[in-house]
Amino acid sequence: MSAYAALVPLVVVVGGAILVLLLEAFWKPADKTPLAVLALLDAAAAAFALVRLWGSGASSFEGMLRFDDAGIAFGAIFLAAFAFTVLIALKYLPRQNADYGEFYGLLLLALSGLLVMVSSPNLIVVLLGLEILSVSSYALTGLKRDDDRASEAAVKYFLMGSFASAFLVFGLALLYGAARSLDIRAVAAAFAGPDGDSLLGPAGLMLVIVGFSFKIALVPFHMWTPDVYQGAPTPVTAFFAVAPKAAGFAVLFRLVAPVGDQAFRSAKIHAVLGIVAGLTMLVASLTALRQRNVKRLLAYSSIANAGYLLVAVLAGDGVGLMFFLAAYLFMSFGAFGALAAMSRRGEEFHDLDDFAGLGDRNPWLAALFAVFLISLAGFPPLGGFLAKYYIFSAAVHKGLTPLVLVGLLASLISAYYYLRIVVVMYMKDPVRDIEPDVDVPAVYLVLFLCLYGVLQLGLFPGRLLLVFQRALASLIM
Amino acid sequence: MPLLSLITFLPLAGAVLLVFFPRERKGLLYGFALALTLVVFAASLLLFARFDASVAGPQFVEKAPWLGFGIRYHVGVDGISLFLVLLTTFLLPIVLLSSWSYIADRIKEYLIFMLLLETGILGVFLSLNLFLFYVFWEAALIPMYFLIGIWGGKRRVYATMKFVLFTMAGSLLMLAAIFTLSSLFFKATGTYSLDVVDQARMALNPRLQTWLFLAFGLAFAIKVPMFPFHTWLPDAHVEAPTGGSVLLAAVLLKMGSYGFIRFAIPLFPDAVEKFLPVLSVLCLIGIIYGGLMALIQKDVKSLVAYSSVSHMGLVMLAVFALNVEGTTGALFQMLNHGLSTGALFLAVGVLYERAHTRLIKDFGGVSRRMPVYSAFFLVAVLSSAGLPGLNGFVGEITCLYGVFAANKIYAALAVTTVILGAAYLLWMFQRVMQGPITNEKILAFPDMSLREIACFVPIVVLMFWMGFAPRTFTSRMDASVAAYVQKIKSRERVFVQAPAPSPAAVRGAVPERRPR
Numbered sequence: 007m008s009a010y011a012a013l014v015p016l017v018v019v020v021g022g023a024i025l026v027l028l029l030e031a032f033w034k035p036a037d038k039t040p041l042a043v044l045a046l047l048d049a050a051a052a053a054f055a056l057v058r059l060w061g062s063g064a065s066s067f068e069g070m071l072r073f074d075d076a077g078i079a080f081g082a083i084f085l086a087a088f089a090f091t092v093l094i095a096l097k098y099l100p101r102q103n104a105d106y107g108e109f110y111g112l113l114l115l116a117l118s119g120l121l122v123m124v125s126s127p128n129l130i131v132v133l134l135g136l137e138i139l140s141v142s143s144y145a146l147t148g149l150k151r152d153d154d155r156a157s158e159a160a161v162k163y164f165l166m167g168s169f170a171s172a173f174l175v176f177g178l179a180l181l182y183g184a185a186r187s188l189d190i191r192a193v194a195a196a197f198a199g200p201d202g203d204s205l206l207g208p209a210g211l212m213l214v215i216v217g218f219s220f221k222i223a224l225v226p227f228h229m230w231t232p233d234v235y236q237g238a239p240t241p242v243t244a245f246f247a248v249a250p251k252a253a254g255f256a257v258l259f260r261l262v263a264p265v266g267d268q269a270f271r272s273a274k275i276h277a278v279l280g281i282v283a284g285l286t287m288l289v290a291s292l293t294a295l296r297q298r299n300v301k302r303l304l305a306y307s308s309i310a311n312a313g314y315l316l317v318a319v320l321a322g323d324g325v326g327l328m329f330f331l332a333a334y335l336f337m338s339f340g341a342f343g344a345l346a347a348m349s350r351r352g353e354e355f356h357d358l359d360d361f362a363g364l365g366d367r368n369p370w371l372a373a374l375f376a377v378f379l380i381s382l383a384g385f386p387p388l389g390g391f392l393a394k395y396y397i398f399s400a401a402v403h404k405g406l407t408p409l410v411l412v413g414l415l416a417s418l419i420s421a422y423y424y425l426r427i428v429v430v431m432y433m434k435d436p437v438r439d440i441e442p443d444v445d446v447p448a449v450y451l452v453l454f455l456c457l458y459g460v461l462q463l464g465l466f467p468g469r470l471l472l473v474f475q476r477a478l479a480s481l482i483m
Numbered sequence: 484m485p486l487l488s489l490i491t492f493l494p495l496a497g498a499v500l501l502v503f504f505p506r507e508r509k510g511l512l513y514g515f516a517l518a519l520t521l522v523v524f525a526a527s528l529l530l531f532a533r534f535d536a537s538v539a540g541p542q543f544v545e546k547a548p549w550l551g552f553g554i555r556y557h558v559g560v561d562g563i564s565l566f567l568v569l570l571t572t573f574l575l576p577i578v579l580l581s582s583w584s585y586i587a588d589r590i591k592e593y594l595i596f597m598l599l600l601e602t603g604i605l606g607v608f609l610s611l612n613l614f615l616f617y618v619f620w621e622a623a624l625i626p627m628y629f630l631i632g633i634w635g636g637k638r639r640v641y642a643t644m645k646f647v648l649f650t651m652a653g654s655l656l657m658l659a660a661i662f663t664l665s666s667l668f669f670k671a672t673g674t675y676s677l678d679v680v681d682q683a684r685m686a687l688n689p690r691l692q693t694w695l696f697l698a699f700g701l702a703f704a705i706k707v708p709m710f711p712f713h714t715w716l717p718d719a720h721v722e723a724p725t726g727g728s729v730l731l732a733a734v735l736l737k738m739g740s741y742g743f744i745r746f747a748i749p750l751f752p753d754a755v756e757k758f759l760p761v762l763s764v765l766c767l768i769g770i771i772y773g774g775l776m777a778l779i780q781k782d783v784k785s786l787v788a789y790s791s792v793s794h795m796g797l798v799m800l801a802v803f804a805l806n807v808e809g810t811t812g813a814l815f816q817m818l819n820h821g822l823s824t825g826a827l828f829l830a831v832g833v834l835y836e837r838a839h840t841r842l843i844k845d846f847g848g849v850s851r852r853m854p855v856y857s858a859f860f861l862v863a864v865l866s867s868a869g870l871p872g873l874n875g876f877v878g879e880i881t882c883l884y885g886v887f888a889a890n891k892i893y894a895a896l897a898v899t900t901v902i903l904g905a906a907y908l909l910w911m912f913q914r915v916m917q918g919p920i921t922n923e924k925i926l927a928f929p930d931m932s933l934r935e936i937a938c939f940v941p942i943v944v945l946m947f948w949m950g951f952a953p954r955t956f957t958s959r960m961d962a963s964v965a966a967y968v969q970k971i972k973s974r975e976r977v978f979v980q981a982p983a984p985s986p987a988a989v990r991g992a993v994p995e996r997r998p999r
Binding site (some may be wrong): 062157365368380385386387391392398399401402403407410411414415417421422425426429432433434467468471 | 551552589614617618619621622624625628629632633639642643644647648651652655656658659662663666667669763
């Protein structure tokens with residue numbers, strides 16, 4: 007295989023992004039559908055290029071870019087998230103007067119950033135990917151230019167993101183000082199080495215973790231999330247809830263899992279992360295109880311889910327982590343897709359009261375939304391249950407029982423607020439007269455694909471687990 | 484033929500098919516659902532016919548690998564679960580038939596949830612793998628949540644949320660205990676297995692057993708419900724539609740007591756022994772408290788609900804007697820309670836459809852206008868109060884016999900259930916059915932329709948059958964119950980919880996890799 011093989015998926019994605027941006031600038035199509043189709047085709051091509059790399063361990067630039075199988079598995083999650091986002095946005099954007107062709111270009115750029123993040127063992131390259139992702143994310147958040155809330159969200163995201171990057175860069179500098187390299191393996195080796203218990207390395211690692219905690223919204227670094235998620239256009243929110251989180255946890259897992267084996271130094275880091283995980287699950291669930299806006303509620307739910315993922319990282323359960331992310335991809339896009347359908351020209355209906363009587367008015371939409379909510383609440387036999395099962399079971403196996411009890415408590419609380427939406431949809435009479443225009447075939451396509459995903463993962467995940475296992479085998483070297 | 488899978492999943496298949504039926508065609512929807520549940524009942528009768536009463540272990544076993552980590556599709560039926568399965572499949576057609584005029588809107592969804600519920604309940608009774616059991620246990624919660632929440636009374640949303648959160652609080656702790664068991668089993672043997680048979684052979688240290696038992700016990704105690712975890716029950720019962728109440732009382736509560744017999748007691752016998760006094764006293768409090776509360780209820784439906792607390796208290800007390808008589812009596816009484824309380828709820832439903840009230844003071848002298856109804860209602864009342872010749876008597880006497888053998892004081896106190904039961908039931912019957920007609924509306928009540936009679940006849944026939952020929956039923960329980968009691972008494976444990984896995988200890992457990 008050529009020395010540039012690992013570069014192919016990235017080139018395809020970035021090339022597509024540039025092509026879309028150029029077309030938007032010079033062709034200026036009134037209807038942006040061709041651009042969306044182009045973006046989807048580009049993603050499909052990238053997926054093809056990515057899958058071809060499976061098992062090859064292709065690397066370029068002296069190992070600075072290296073698609074191992076785990077990276078490919080995460081890449082598949084990003085690509086699916088990307089496709090779902092485009093499909094949801096297809097009709098949503100024109101309705102909300104935000105029909106800019108740049109959307110697809112920016113989204114592709116964000117995708118390329120995500121792919122870079124999971125395809126390098128070198129932390130500085132990871133940082134590069136993160137920055138590409140972040141900059142496109144800020145722009146995507148503020149896509150609705152005339153909307154105050156969107157602008158506020160974009161500024162907030164930008165400021166918080168910059169803070170996080172600062173932490174991250176400083177942490178990397180300290181790590182480099184401790185390990186003389188930013189290769190993850192070298193860092194892990196340095197921790198195992200004789201100087202492993204000097205202050206430099208752990209301090210750097212903590213700062214890096216803080217930086218990532220901002221990005222993946224762990225309590226207490228989550229304050230920006232609800233505002234940004236609420237202000238951003240719904241498809242973008244759905245994308246944020248899944249893809250950057252997956253990438254962040256992929257990096258965190260690579261970083262923490264090998265270091266985690268070094269018993270004594272990591273014990274403290276593990277304890278800190280355990281507290282963060284517990285807080286994340288509990289605080290987010292408790293705050294979600296008080297939300298009346300469904301989009302904001304889902305933002306809190308996504309924070310709580312980050313807590314569960316952190317438990318997986320602590321338990322060293324890579325398969326559980328990937329499985330949870332795959333299940334969360336379907337649940338989250340299902341829920342946000344249903345939310346995107348609750349809109350019409352110039353208006354969005356995200357208040358809890360707007361959902362009253364939906365079970366009568368739009369039985370299909372309500373039923374699908376209910377399935378995703380019930381899956382998020384962790385009821386069997388849906389994907390969300392099995393995902394939590396694997397993670398918690400691995401955590402108990404590792405002796406993290408108190409953390410699991412906290413997680414189960416958070417699940418119980420979360421069942422209340424998820425089911426409250428179902429209550430409103432099916433058991434309350436409409437409060438006011440709203441007419442969402444639910445003629446959105448592409449969104450329904452997403453919803454049914456997600457339904458399939460949630461059921462398949464909940465009942466017969468078989469092969470997927472095997473794939474994740476193989477992917478993981480390539481990760482731990 | 485995979486008979487058990489057929490019985491379990493036929494309702495699910497029916498529910499999926501129903502999605503594609505036109506929602507206006509009431510007759511077609513009901514006809515299909517009814518026919519389907521009748522087929523399921525017929526299939527379970529086949530089970531009854533082919534059941535070998537001399538075998539103690541599970542029969543009709545089906546095993547298939549599923550998710551790895553010891554999670555298998557493993558179902559089977561033995562003398563303990565057989566009649567609970569039959570009770571479920573028997574009541575479902577009756578419940579559907581009784582809902583014909585009560586459920587006015589969203590009939591299609593109602594029937595779908597009913598069928599889903601049947602699958603969930605049957606799965607709970609048939610599962611022999613802890614994970615599978617948990618899946619069905621939780622899955623049965625969702626349809627009931629909708630049944631109460633959509634078709635319930637005024638405070639339905641409150642009642643259904645309370646029901647779900649109470650149940651879930653318990654079952655999540657059970658889930659944590661399942662994780663622990665899975666991990667312990669792996670550490671002891673080097674393989675994963677969540678099958679009950681394998682798990683029951685693992686020796687656990689007493690302290691751990693205590694915690695695990697508390698986690699399992701809480702989940703089941705909430706479901707039964709045992710005092711003081713019963714507060715969800717009156718709310719859920721009163722607000723649920725008739726069909727929902729019937730299934731809730733007749734079958735869903737049995738999931739709790741069944742859970743104790745199948746899982747909590749065999750898995751943690753040492754802990755059970757330790758907690759026996761506490762549990763028995765809680766049962767006694769439940770018996771007396773439930774009876775006294777039933778006495779003062781103004782609403783017929785909540786009276787029946789509190790009577791459930793009392794009756795299930797006796798069932799659990801008999802279970803905790805841990806002897807053959809007590810266990811047989813508990814199993815038999817579980818069936819009785821299912822039939823008689825089911826019939827009582829149906830009877831209340833019949834009355835409610837006419838009067839749109841359930842307050843005792845609004846009635847009086849109903850039997851003059853509705854003689855046929857009066858007869859059926861009386862049989863149900865007497866069955867519940869334990870009149871000799873009817874099923875309730877046999878169950879109560881066997882239960883008390885078992886309790887007496889274990890502890891005489893408990894038995895003496897438990898007898899109050901008979902006295903209190905007769906008091907609140909007959910007093911209620913007297914106030915509602917007899918005396919002068921005080922409410923003019925009663926004059927316009929039509930007697931029972933043929934459809935309503937059709938709901939009651941099979942139940943009443945069974946009540947007499949179980950009263951006169953209980954051996955039809957208990958003879959099929961004997962072998963399994965004897966084995967169960969012998970097992971908890973002897974406590975044979977094969978595996979020792981050793982730090983290093985020894986291959987020799989892995990007997991019977993199939994080695995399993997990470998998932999396939």
